Amino acid sequence: MQEFIEVEFRSGRLGYFINSHSLEICPEDLVIVEVERGEDMAQIVHLCVSNDELISQFENGKILSIRRIATEEDMAKLQQVIENEEKASATFVDVLTRYPFEMKLIEAVYQFDGNKLTFFFTADGRIDFRLLVRELANIFKTRIELHQTTGRDEAKRLGGFGMCGNQYCCGSFLKHFNQVTIKMAKDQNLAGNLSKISGPCGRLLCCLNFEEDFYLEEAKGFPLIGTCVMNNGKKMVVYKIDVINKKVFLSTEDQDICDVSLDEFQSLKVINAPIVE
Numbered sequence: 001m002q003e004f005i006e007v008e009f010r011s012g013r014l015g016y017f018i019n020s021h022s023l024e025i026c027p028e029d030l031v032i033v034e035v036e037r038g039e040d041m042a043q044i045v046h047l048c049v050s051n052d053e054l055i056s057q058f059e060n061g062k063i064l065s066i067r068r069i070a071t072e073e074d075m076a077k078l079q080q081v082i083e084n085e086e087k088a089s090a091t092f093v094d095v096l097t098r099y100p101f102e103m104k105l106i107e108a109v110y111q112f113d114g115n116k117l118t119f120f121f122t123a124d125g126r127i128d129f130r131l132l133v134r135e136l137a138n139i140f141k142t143r144i145e146l147h148q149t150t151g152r153d154e155a156k157r158l159g160g161f162g163m164c165g166n167q168y169c170c171g172s173f174l175k176h177f178n179q180v181t182i183k184m185a186k187d188q189n190l191a192g193n194l195s196k197i198s199g200p201c202g203r204l205l206c207c208l209n210f211e212e213d214f215y216l217e218e219a220k221g222f223p224l225i226g227t228c229v230m231n232n233g234k235k236m237v238v239y240k241i242d243v244i245n246k247k248v249f250l251s252t253e254d255q256d257i258c259d260v261s262l263d264e265f266q267s268l269k270v271i272n273a274p275i276v277e
Helices: 051-060 072-096 130-140 151-158 182-187 207-221 262-266
Strands: 004-009 014-018 030-035 038-046 064-069 104-110 116-122 143-148 228-231 234-242 247-251 257-261 269-272
Touching: 014 030, 030 072, 072 104, 072 116, 072 130, 104 151, 116 130, 116 151, 130 143, 182 207, 247 262, 257 262
Parallel strands: 014 064, 116 143
Antiparallel strands: 004 014, 004 038, 030 038, 030 064, 104 116, 228 234, 228 269, 234 247, 247 257
């Protein structure tokens, strides 16, 4: 049995805990865990954790423990917690109307023992919500936290299905958001229409990052964009490559465009090639 366990809280946050009581637990089991201010409910994600993740956790503070497997009483209490969260969301929206700034409430999440209530929201720019927090604390009589999230965080929390027909990567298996750049789209010949390669979060699709290494590896045998060659007596420049179909696209100064196979291109005379810095 592994000592360190990875769990996911209802807020979407991941945490690492010691199975100090040697509980017989499996992935997807619901457990009650020790947290900084009491206890909370979480779901088992992995029964083992990599060394790098453990080292990072130790640097951030002490490792806490799993107290017990969730009981029927805990599940009944969870239903009451969910009902309280719905009421808290309605109250938040009502209170917000008295303030001059605009916020979109995504979700309200109570800590299982009620010692903390977190509101997740989106907004344009930074907001000074200190007065709002004080008023909410007076209403709910518990610790209040407001977390401003991004479009990707919102998509992860709400869930859904992408254009591929599968669940959002961020809402299923993806733990951390990796940087996705327009260069990745260009490497994969997908930069023509950004709306087609953007997710519902408004950001570039995460899968561009997954496939980038493949395209970079396959592109090693292709010429660089801007390479000048002679083709059928014409001076032409490489303006695009297609690593999937192994084609090279050429253009003249008059924008006379053609494509050749990679094997055909390798037989052409290269006049000059761009310098790689």
